[in-house]
Amino acid sequence: MGKVYLVASGKGGTGKSMFAVNFGATLAKQGKSVVILDMDLGMRNLDLYFGLENNVVYDVHDVLKGVCRIKQALIRDKRFERLYVMAASPSRDDGTLTPLHMQVLCAKLKCAYDYVIIDAPSGIDDGLVLSSAGADACIIVTTPEYSALRDADTLDRALLELGIKERCFVLNKVIAEMMSAGYAPRLRDVTAMLQIPLAGVIQSDENIVISTNLGVPIVLKEGTYIQENFNKITERILAL
Numbered sequence: 001m002g003k004v005y006l007v008a009s010g011k012g013g014t015g016k017s018m019f020a021v022n023f024g025a026t027l028a029k030q031g032k033s034v035v036i037l038d039m040d041l042g043m044r045n046l047d048l049y050f051g052l053e054n055n056v057v058y059d060v061h062d063v064l065k066g067v068c069r070i071k072q073a074l075i076r077d078k079r080f081e082r083l084y085v086m087a088a089s090p091s092r093d094d095g096t097l098t099p100l101h102m103q104v105l106c107a108k109l110k111c112a113y114d115y116v117i118i119d120a121p122s123g124i125d126d127g128l129v130l131s132s133a134g135a136d137a138c139i140i141v142t143t144p145e146y147s148a149l150r151d152a153d154t155l156d157r158a159l160l161e162l163g164i165k166e167r168c169f170v171l172n173k174v175i176a177e178m179m180s181a182g183y184a185p186r187l188r189d190v191t192a193m194l195q196i197p198l199a200g201v202i203q204s205d206e207n208i209v210i211s212t213n214l215g216v217p218i219v220l221k222e223g224t225y226i227q228e229n230f231n232k233i234t235e236r237i238l239a240l
């Protein structure tokens with residue numbers, strides 16, 4: 001039986017999609033079967049970050065509405081043995097999708113794949129309720145800014161209310177010099193603001209922007225500190 005991880009954030013632009021892509025790619029490189037679902041309906045990015053935008057025929061909305069079968073909407077990334085991406089619909093949800101639809105989809109995917117990673121929309125509204133419906137655990141991606149951290153804490157409480165007990169966070173876009181100069185919250189301030197375990201820290205690095213722009217997951221570049229960092233973060237998340 002597989003496991004469903006939701007990747008969520010309070011604020012937008014913290015790096016959820018980047019994280020979902022590279023977490024999934026790291027697991028796939030380890031030989032696991034992985035499905036990454038883009039649930040940021042109306043704001044899809046995941047296909048671009050994998051460079052698969054020209055391969056999208058059906059999307060998650062089509063699957064949930066019964067327009068196509070699950071397999072028809074899974075786009076295989078040929079750079080991996082078993083990694084599949086399901087794109088978000090280009091338009092926002094029209095209100096017809098229910099959490100039950102999502103639960104059924106996740107239950108089916110869990111039977112066939114080792115890991116299902118859901119790239120959630122930002123915030124705590126209906127999009128979160130829908131995308132979290134079938135999740136077993138959640139990874140909150142935040143940046144080291146007080147506003148983002150407060151929103152991450154609000155999200156964390158919302159997730160608890162939604163029944164997701166297993167939660168951790170990743171601190172992304174860290175600039176060490178800003179932290180040590182006191183221009184950004186330090187690590188101990190960050191961990192004091194959130195009640196959940198820290199699964200890892202990712203530095204701000206322009207190579208990450210380049211990789212999302214080029215549609216090549218950064219962990220595909222062998223021997224980099226980023227790849228090594230993702231291995232460690234993935235290990236920590238799986239051990240939680």
Ligand SMILES: Nc1ncnc2c1ncn2[C@@H]1O[C@H](COP(=O)(O)OP(=O)(O)O)[C@@H](O)[C@H]1O
Nearest residue numbers: 013014015016017018173203204205208209212
């Ligand atoms: N660690 C990082 N260093 C530099 N840029 C990053 C980092 N993480 C993400 N980004 C960039 O920030 C932007 C937003 O990231 P994205 O994953 O799309 O955020 P979200 O899905 O949370 O809205 C993208 O251009 C991405 O390349």
Ligand SMILES: [Mg+2]
Nearest residue numbers: 016017040045
């Ligand atoms: Mg995103």
